[in-house]
Amino acid sequence: QARPLLVMLHGRSSSPDSMANKSIANALDDLGSRAPVVVFANGGDHSYYHDRSDGRWGSYILDEVIPAAIRKYDVDPRRIAIGGFSMGGFGALDLARFRRFCVVGGHSAAMWRTGGEKPQGAFDDAEDFDQNDVIEAAAKNPRLYGNARVWSDVGTEDPFRSADEELARRLAGERFTLWRGEHDISYIEKHADEVLGFYADALERCEPRLAPAAAD
DSSP states (O other): OOOOEEEEEOOTTOOHHHHSOHHHHHHHHHHGGGOOEEEEEOOTTTOTTSEETTEEHHHHIIIIIHHHHHHHHTOOTTSEEEEEETHHHHHHHHHTTTSOOSEEEEESOOOOSSGGGOOTTSSSSHHHHHHTOHHHHHHHOTTTTTTOEEEEEEETTOTTHHHHHHHHHHSTTOEEEEESOOSSHHHHHHTHHHHHHHHHHHHHTOOGGGSOSSOO
């Protein structure tokens, strides 16, 4: 049976190398044959993984990265997960609105309840924020991600904790975890075994008919 695919998105002012760290590698080694193929996508400095004036960042992930990974690694196109840290957590939760995934994960996801909270550079303008307002989209549709298994986690001292908790309240069936920690990459490194274990378990149980390879 072909292995599943996990697309991981890095945080702001960072690179794919920040996610491809020793903790993640060790967690994948521990999973053995259950480990998914992991692709670490490049989101630039502050793209937040959505189509905007300086590039079609979201389309790049959905229309280029994922199809290329399916071809190169011969993975099961019906069993795909997407997740990320900080900016990447936002990107994963935002992109999963436009394509059905088996599994969606946001780790210390950078979330804002209003456009006034957003930092400079995260969005082009107010209209761009409104088009990518994940919390508002969840408020309108608690089944935003269909039958995908959704996991989010955040640290007790993370500045995004409140917004992440609000998103979790609005989504139906989301698994939310609060761990001790702040907003830095060491947070996810400490919990690499739990996070990668979740993806592996969820991908094993994925119902392919509920997660079509093509965008909805």
